[in-house]
Amino acid sequence: MQTLIQDRRYGLRMLLKSPGFTTVAVLTLALGVGADTAIFSVVNGVLLKPLAYREPERIVTILHRGWNPAAPADFLGWRAQSRSFERMAAAEAWGGTLTGGDRPEAIPGIRLGEGMFQILGVEPLVGRTFQAGRSDDLRRRLRAVGRHRLAGMLAAGAARGESRPDDGLQV
Numbered sequence: 783m784q785t786l787i788q789d790r791r792y793g794l795r796m797l798l799k800s801p802g803f804t805t806v807a808v809l810t811l812a813l814g815v816g817a818d819t820a821i822f823s824v825v826n827g828v829l830l831k832p833l834a835y836r837e838p839e840r841i842v843t844i845l846h847r848g849w850n851p852a853a854p855a856d857f858l859g860w861r862a863q864s865r866s867f868e869r870m871a872a873a874e875a876w877g878g879t880l881t882g883g884d885r886p887e888a889i890p891g892i893r894l895g896e897g898m899f900q901i902l903g904v905e906p907l908v909g910r911t912f913q914a915g916r917s918d919d920l921r922r923r924l925r926a927v928g929r930h931r932l933a934g935m936l937a938a939g940a941a942r943g944e945s946r947p948d949d950g951l952q953v
Contacts, residue, residue, distance in 0.1 A: 836903025840868075871898035 790792035796806045830836060844860070846852045851874065861870040880887045899911040904949070 842867075842899065869897050869901050871895045871901050873898060
């Protein structure tokens with residue numbers, strides 16, 4: 783125990799003797815600890831933390847030849863003939879532009895097929911999920927799902943009495 787106390791005193795004296803080296807050493811340690819914390823936070827959020835879906839280990843993505851999205855006809859055939867999957871639903875990246883305000887705004891999104899919310903095990907906070915047999919209605923009208931500033935922008939415009947063309951956008 784005595785040698786530990788002597789070693790600490792000696793180390794402290796040496797650090798105080800050379801303040802430049804001490805500053806560089808402390809900054810290097812702080813940078814290293816900060817970088818390790820940031821990397822662990824990303825790894826924890828992306829790899830270690832379970833997904834926010836019911837039974838995420840049972841959810842798979844099927845792509846055509848490993849990287850391309852499947853054609854709608856292929857998907858419908860797979861779904862009709864599938865014996866391995868409990869449920870199947872389609873999803874497609876989508877993007878639109880909201881106009882009519884001060885400036886056009888890009889709206890990223892995903893088009894989901896019927897059954898996707900049931901597969902993910904989530905319920906909407908308001909309204910209902912997509913239902914079988916109502917896909918014709920979905921082709922004509924866009925349903926905005928989620929907490930996006932789009933809902934606030936549309937509500938603010940309606941509160942100010944602004945009219946917008948019937949673009950079929952619903953929140």
